[in-house]
Amino acid sequence: MNKTAIIFDLDGTLWGTSKKVLPAWNIVLDRYPELNKKLTQEEMNSFFGKTLDEIAEMMLPSVDEKKRLDFFIKLEVT
Numbered sequence: 768m769n770k771t772a773i774i775f776d777l778d779g780t781l782w783g784t785s786k787k788v789l790p791a792w793n794i795v796l797d798r799y800p801e802l803n804k805k806l807t808q809e810e811m812n813s814f815f816g817k818t819l820d821e822i823a824e825m826m827l828p829s830v831d832e833k834k835r836l837d838f839f840i841k842l843e844v845t
């Protein structure tokens with residue numbers, strides 16, 4: 768029996784996408800000047816394989832938890 772499969776690799780395991788998504792993240796962060804945040808390549812690389820909660824805490828450690836989660840929830844709906 769011949770089967771076909773498609774693999775979606777979104778966490779960087781097979782294909783490192785961090786260089787492609789870094790500019791997009793920085794565009795989004797520019798829309799929120801109160802966060803005063805610009806991501807580096809090293810930071811972006813460290814996010815892959817993490818949960819959204821972990822990424823939020825790593826990305827915005829000085830922002831209180833509720834504001835961090837609100838920011839990421841807004842991203843999910845837009």
